[in-house]
Structure formats: C-alpha cells, structure tokens
Amino acid sequence: MDQGTRDKVLGRLAEAVGSVTVAHPTRVAIDGPPAAGKTTLADELAVVLRTQGRDVIRATIDGFLFPRAQRYPRGEYSAEGCYFDAHDYDALNRVLLDPLGPGGDRRFQHAVYDHTADAVLSPPCTTVRADTVLLFDGVFLMRPELIDRWDLRIFVSTALDKTVDRAVIRERQVSSRAEVERRWRQRYIPSQQLYFAAVHPTDHADIIVHNDNPQQPAWETRTC
Numbered sequence: 476m477d478q479g480t481r482d483k484v485l486g487r488l489a490e491a492v493g494s495v496t497v498a499h500p501t502r503v504a505i506d507g508p509p510a511a512g513k514t515t516l517a518d519e520l521a522v523v524l525r526t527q528g529r530d531v532i533r534a535t536i537d538g539f540l541f542p543r544a545q546r547y548p549r550g551e552y553s554a555e556g557c558y559f560d561a562h563d564y565d566a567l568n569r570v571l572l573d574p575l576g577p578g579g580d581r582r583f584q585h586a587v588y589d590h591t592a593d594a595v596l597s598p599p600c601t602t603v604r605a606d607t608v609l610l611f612d613g614v615f616l617m618r619p620e621l622i623d624r625w626d627l628r629i630f631v632s633t634a635l636d637k638t639v640d641r642a643v644i645r646e647r648q649v650s651s652r653a654e655v656e657r658r659w660r661q662r663y664i665p666s667q668q669l670y671f672a673a674v675h676p677t678d679h680a681d682i683i684v685h686n687d688n689p690q691q692p693a694w695e696t697r698t699c
Contacts, residue, residue, distance in 0.1 A: 499576055538588055538596075540562060552657065567621070614666075
C-alpha cells in the first residue's frame with residue numbers, strides 16, 4: 476500500500492483510467508460507504524481527466540433511487556431495506572451502463588430520479604464518443620446486478636465510524652446530529668456490513684483508495 480498526496484493519488488487514478496483499453500466508453504465504478512468521500516474523489520478525478528482532454532460523464536447512484544414512497548417497505552431505518560429496496564438497478568443498466576458498454580449505441584440517460592425533488596426524471600438521451608469516460612459513484616456498486624458492467628472498479632475505503640462524523644458535518648444544515656447518527660448507525664452502517672458479508676466488494680476492486688486522511692490517501696492495487 477502506497478501513501479501520497481491527494482494530487483498524486485488523483486494522478487495515479489487518471490493513469491489507471493487511461494490504461495483501460497476498450498472499444499466503448501470506459502465505465503468506472505467509484506464504490507464505498509456513505510460519506511467515505513466518493514463523490515468528491517469522482518468530481519476531482521473528472522477535472523483531471525478533462526484537463527487531459529477526455530470527455531467525462533459524471534453520474535451517481537442517487538440518480539437511480541426508487542421514489543421515496545417505494546423505497547421504505549421495511550421501514551426508514553432498515554438496513555435490509557437500504558440494501559435490497561433503495562436502488563433501481565434495472566434502470567441503471569438499461570439507460571446508462573449497457574448503452575455505454577459492448578454493443579451499446581452510446582445513447583444514454585445519466586439519471587432517472589431527482590433525489591432533491593423526489594421526482595422521476597426522463598432526461599433526453601445523449602450520444603457520446605467511444606473514448607468517453609463514465610465516472611459513477613455510489614454505494615453497493617460491486618453487487619451481482621452491476622459487477623460485470625464496470626471496466627475499472629475503485630473502492631474508497633474509510634472506517635465506518637469515521638463516516639458518522641463526516642455525515643454530521645455534511646448534513647448539519649438539514650439534519651440534527653441525533654438524526655444523522657440514528658440513520659447511519661441503524662441503516663447505513665449495518666447495510667454496509669451486510670454488503671461486505673454478502674459480496675466482499677474489496678475483493679472485486681481493481682484499486683482501493685484508503686481515505687481516512689483525505690489529504691494523504693493511500694493507494695492499493697488489487698491483483699486477482
């Protein structure tokens with residue numbers, strides 16, 4: 476495991492993306508627990524790749540949630556509900572990952588749901604070049620429904636207890652500390668424990684970014 480500055484790790488991630496040789500857009504999964512730093516890392520990597528002249532699609536699992544009325548059949552704080560009921564993987568494959576994959580027509584939609592408005596989306600299809608990069612961040616991306624759709628798999632690893640403190644800071648404008656802690660400790664952290672027990676996501680990752688210290692993350696390349 477190598478440790479370096481954030482810029483160095485972003486540079487190595489960009490090199491890893493550039494090393495993927497496929498005849499269709501490169502589909503990059505950026506997986507990890509909630510509040511691990513996936514979205515920030517993906518946004519920063521997008522800047523690096525665009526500076527290098529790559530076209531980048533940014534999308535997130537939050538754009539493929541089921542509407543709120545559908546995603547809590549087991550209760551708002553259910554870990555099993557978070558893992559099994561929250562995300563529309565069929566839509567994700569149908570409108571984004573498969574069109575960008577082998578044999579796809581490269582006409583995609585980046586989302587089917589607006590998390591802020593709790594509204595179904597149907598954005599117009601966009602067509603991209605074959606050398607485009609999709610940077611897709613989210614939880615549970617190594618699940619069986621998705622695992623074969625990625626051309627590069629990155630896992631952002633952070634101690635689960637540390638994610639609670641980060642979430643409190645991130646959500647302090649909209650939620651109390653007690654509410655955030657309850658949601659993380661009853662729903663999100665146990666759902667990650669369920670995910671690790673069922674799928675062993677780090678075993679499927681090509682790269683693990685250890686992000687306990689975001690300014691000095693560590694890098695681990697996995698070999699099968």
